[in-house]
Amino acid sequence: MSTPAQVMEQVETQPIHPPPTSFWRKYVFSIDHKVIARQFLWAGLLFLLVGGTLAMLIRWQWGFPYQKVPILGDVFLGANGGLIGPATYQKVFTMHGLIMIFFAVTPVLIGTFGNFLIPLMIGARDMAFPKLNMYSFWTFALSQALVVASFLVDLGTAGAGWTTYPPLATNVGTPGTGQTLVVAALFVTGVSSTMGAINYVTTVIRLRAPGMTWMRLPLTIWGLWLTAILNALFIPVLGSAALLLLLDRSFGTQFFIAGAAAVRGGGDPILYQHLFWIFGHPEVYIMILPAWGIVGDVLAFFARKPHHWYRGSVWAMVAVTVLSAMVYGHHMFMTGMSPLLGEAFMLFTLTISVPSMVVVLNWLFTIWKGSIRFTTPMLFALGTMFVFGVGGLTGLFLGDISMDLYLHDTMFVVGHFHFTMAAASFMGAMTGLYFWLPKIYGRKLDERLGKVHFWFSIVGFTVVFGGQLLVGWAGQQRRLFDPFQYTFIQGLRGLNQWTSIFAFVLFAGQFVFVWNFFKTVFGKAEAAGRNPWEVTTLEWTDTTSPPPFHNFDVIPVVVRGPHEFANPDVKRLLGRDWVGQAEKVPALEEAPAAAAKA
């Protein structure tokens, strides 16, 4: 089999460049995809902590409204006597959502894994455009700086909800520089994501090692590649929305302003919702497809079995990618959309569950009768399966118009998307981190601490987001500063309090990971060795941990698929249950022939 990379190999080769020596080129303005991945990891994890802290403030307000916030109250809310006021609350839940989605999960799931894994898993020396890769990170850093700056200006940061709907998000609803800075940060982070996407799409198409055909790609790469396509196509639509909103805020244009503030009829606030969700629904899959890919690979690796119906999973992911672009209207059932259009959107939405189910059932069949190794990444992969299952099934309720009319804007929606976008994406990212940190930093994470972290996470996520589903079903609206101002919500005080307590436990449990992470990166943890998990893909079988600047001394020639486990001939010939993607075993090619003869 010949791939374009093979042609390059023969014609121009990917030359080995000498590694940079100066501090700036090595650690700061590096063009090495592995360094950039680490930069994204740190930037993402830092903001994950910020976003998580903001979540704790929200939970405090819902569990213990009008009470002084312990610890954080004196530090951040001193001016208000340690209380969360209504205006602050708006900003807290707005920034929790925006930071988590754009500045925490995206950099970890796409920035880190995309950068680190794509060249290594396809057998390339670096990304197709290493400099663009560097610009992508520093553009992203700029967007984070804008977010930080927004907290420091007069009137504080953005407060119009993570969706930033006008007219609330215009100067009429949310005056002040903070909101403008955050909208600008969205535009800038979009530019960064677009640069990354261009790199990912091109790299996978052009730089696959000889023999790395499309159907031999690890599922992780499929997930990241499809994500990159969605990013390339739909992040710019968010860019256009952010651009027009910025113009409305800064230059007095009238795209989204209607009603009393409008000039000559004004624009249309619903227009923003269209633009936002044309991007926003693919974004949901942007945040879950990499996790799907990672989980698919890790389940096969630790069940010691080939992934069940690999091609089915690949095509199902492709189908989800295509369908994800055709369903955005289900976020807008309540906007007075034509019922016919609404039904079309409902139909497509519910259709997505078919390929999604193919993916999930393939996971189940993969672990079925496997010789499962319950390592930390495997536990997190299984956990992702569970929370994604709950999130997916609750999505069916919301995709259905008649149910959505009742559940719209309740905590049920919040519970649903937290199971998918928060719990599943986070646990998927953790699966990847526990699995690949030994490759990224060359040292093993502590398995025992990892398992403690897992149990905190799975129990915490299930109870916290399950609690949200329950109160939502009972009618509690989302985003309310004081939900209990409604008499019929009074009975949910206890449930809200318990949910909050579990949220604090969940948050506290994350510091087990922080401790583990620092211990591994800066401590004297055991060296991981080349292939500690005994798995098959190129980054483990064909290079060291961490890999050298040029990744591979010799570009590997791939001869088989990504999950070659439990092959009896391999066991007989090599004495192990796995064989690498680029491992040549001449006797193995003869073995089936010999068996057929016998």
Place this chain on the structure above:
Amino acid sequence: MGVASSTAAPRPPGGLLPGGRVIPFRRRGEAATAWLGMVVFLGSWAMMFAGLFFSYGLVRLRAPAWPPPDQPPLPLLLPGVNVAVVLLSEGALVLALRRLRGGKPRPAAAALVAATLLGATFLALQTAVWVSLWDAGLRPDGGPYASVFYALTVFHAIHVLVGLVALVWLAARSLAGGLGPTRLQALRLWAMYWHFVGAVWVALYLAVYVI
């Protein structure tokens, strides 16, 4: 360090793999990679403009009158001339690349300078359009009609400006001493960008000025 690369590997002829299989891309090697990256970028950026055109369409459908009776209609002539200017500039760029490929650097430089001057002409004419409408009382905060006009044309003009800066730089290099292989590659990519910006202008002219 690991294995050194063999830089002296001979090129197989004419886009064929050993064994006679055709290479599945139009161009080979790094040039093909850069070409593909540019295609993905322009496709991506096209979605941004698609978002803006979509916004224009929706805002306009909601408007009771377009243009509003108290605001000036958009001119047709000057922007129409600009369509011709953009197309000529694109043509000059195509010519420059063709001459470079034919090994004629001096005529190529002349064509490149022509393309650059035409790009500058475009911006000058567009500025004239803005000034005349501004003087006629059309301001960005004057309602959706003005919003659409200024947002779309200015955003497009920024893209023209970026392309123009690159063309000025490349034209200067080619006048100073010709374009090496790296800069020739850069010129190819900027030409793709320039065609994209030109295509957006034609669409913009039809959608915003004519209809």
